[in-house]
Amino acid sequence: MSSPILTRLAWTGPVKAGANLEARWSAAHPMDSGFRVDDSGRQIPKNIIHTVRAYLNDRLIMEADLGTAMTSPVYLAFPVLVPPEGGIVKVIWKDDLGQMGETQQRLVL
Amino acid sequence: MRWLLLLYLIFGASLISRAQGGSPEILNLPKGPLNHLSGQAFLSPSLRAIQNDPGTNPVSLWLDQGKALWLGQAGQASCAECHGNIEKMRQAATHFPKWSVKQQKLINLEDQILTCSERTQRPLKGLENTDVLSLSALLHQTSAGLNFQIVPKDETLQRWQLELNEGAKLFTTRIGRMNLACTHCHDLNIGKTMRADVISPGHPTGFPIFKLSWQSMGSVDRRLRACYSGVQAEVPAPGSPELRQLELFLKSRAQGMPIEGPSLRR
Numbered sequence: 001m002s003s004p005i006l007t008r009l010a011w012t013g014p015v016k017a018g019a020n021l022e023a024r025w026s027a028a029h030p031m032d033s034g035f036r037v038d039d040s041g042r043q044i045p046k047n048i049i050h051t052v053r054a055y056l057n058d059r060l061i062m063e064a065d066l067g068t069a070m071t072s073p074v075y076l077a078f079p080v081l082v083p084p085e086g087g088i089v090k091v092i093w094k095d096d097l098g099q100m101g102e103t104q105q106r107l108v109l
Numbered sequence: 110m111r112w113l114l115l116l117y118l119i120f121g122a123s124l125i126s127r128a129q130g131g132s133p134e135i136l137n138l139p140k141g142p143l144n145h146l147s148g149q150a151f152l153s154p155s156l157r158a159i160q161n162d163p164g165t166n167p168v169s170l171w172l173d174q175g176k177a178l179w180l181g182q183a184g185q186a187s188c189a190e191c192h193g194n195i196e197k198m199r200q201a202a203t204h205f206p207k208w209s210v211k212q213q214k215l216i217n218l219e220d221q222i223l224t225c226s227e228r229t230q231r232p233l234k235g236l237e238n239t240d241v242l243s244l245s246a247l248l249h250q251t252s253a254g255l256n257f258q259i260v261p262k263d264e265t266l267q268r269w270q271l272e273l274n275e276g277a278k279l280f281t282t283r284i285g286r287m288n289l290a291c292t293h294c295h296d297l298n299i300g301k302t303m304r305a306d307v308i309s310p311g312h313p314t315g316f317p318i319f320k321l322s323w324q325s326m327g328s329v330d331r332r333l334r335a336c337y338s339g340v341q342a343e344v345p346a347p348g349s350p351e352l353r354q355l356e357l358f359l360k361s362r363a364q365g366m367p368i369e370g371p372s373l374r375r
Contacts (some may be wrong), residue, residue: 030324073167
C-alpha cells in the first residue's frame with residue numbers, strides 16, 4: 001500500500017446559522033507536474049489532482065479544475081454559507097492515476 | 110548645499126535599503142551573537158504567519174494523521190493501547206538519539222517509531238514514511254517547550270561518548286567538492302546569505318520540518334542528507350550511523366534550547 005494522501009478540511013470563525021465561513025481544504029498530494037525527474041533521471045509521469053468538488057448537504061457548492069501550476073500540498077479556500085439546520089461539507093478529489101478521496105466535516109451549530 | 114545634502118540623504122538611504130532587500134520579507138535578526146537563535150528566527154514574516162495559523166500551516170495535515178494513528182481507527186492497532194494518552198509521552202522526543210543496547214547502534218525517534226510499529230499488525234516501512242513522520246510530528250508537538258535531555262546512561266557511557274566524538278568530528282571535517290565542514294557555515298557564517306537563504310546556526314529544535322522546497326515533511330535524517338548534497342559530497346544512505354552521530358552532536362550542541370515542535374522551513 002502506498003502512503004495515504006492526507007487531506008484536511010477546516011473553517012475560520014464560529015459556526016452560526018447564516019454565517020459566511022471560509023472553508024480551507026488541503027491535500028498532501030505530490031502534484032507531479034510531469035516535468036520533474038527522479039534521482040536516476042527518469043521522468044516522473046504527470047499526476048496531479050485535476051478535479052475538486054465541494055458539496056454542502058450533497059449540493060455542489062464549488063468545483064475546481066486544477067492545473068500543473070498548483071502547489072503541493074494543494075490548498076483551496078472557498079466560502080460556505082451555513083444553513084439554519086447545519087449540515088455536512090464534503091470535498092472529493094480525483095487525480096491522474098485514478099485515485100479518489102473524500103474529506104467530510106460536520107458544521108456543528 | 111543643503112538641498113544637495115537632503116537629496117543625497119533621501120536617495121542615498123533608499124539605495125541602501127534596496128540593497129538590503131527592502132521588501133517586507135526582510136529578516137529582522139537581533140543584534141549581537143546569533144549562534145543561539147533557532148531556525149524560527151530565520152523565517153520571513155509571511156512564512157511565520159502561515160506557520161502560526163493551523164488553518165494554513167501544512168504541518169496540520171501530518172499532525173491530524175498523527176492523532177488519528179495514535180488513537181487508532183476502527184479495528185486497527187493504536188499507539189494509545191500501549192502508551193496511553195499522548196500527554197504521557199511528553200518526554201519521549203527529548204531523549205533521542207540514544208544508544209540502543211539491543212540494536213547496538215544509535216537510534217533516533219523515527220527509528221524507534223519504526224521498531225515499535227514492527228510489534229504491531231501494521232509495520233511501517235521507511236524513515237520518510239508519511240505515518241512515521243506524522244507520529245514524529247505529533248510527539249515533537251507534545252514535547253514543545255521542553256529541552257533536549259541528551260545524556261548518556263551510565264552503563265553505555267563510553268560508547269555514547271565515542272558516538273558523540275564522532276559526531277563532533279563529522280561537524281568539523283571538510284567534505285565534498287565544496288570542501289566545507291558544517292562548522293564553516295553554521296558556526297562561522299551565521300546570518301550571512303548563501304544565495305537567497307540566510308544561514309542559521311543549524312539547531313535541530315524544529316524537526317520534523319515541512320520544507321517548502323521538498324513540498325513535504327522530512328526528518329532530521331533527510332535534512333542532514335540534503336546538507337551532504339549541498340556541499341556536493343557523497344550522500345549517506347537513510348539511517349546511516351554518521352547521520353545519527355551528527356544528530357547526537359547537534360542536539361547536545363543545542364542543549365538548553367526548547368523543542369519547538371514540527372516547523373515550516375523554506
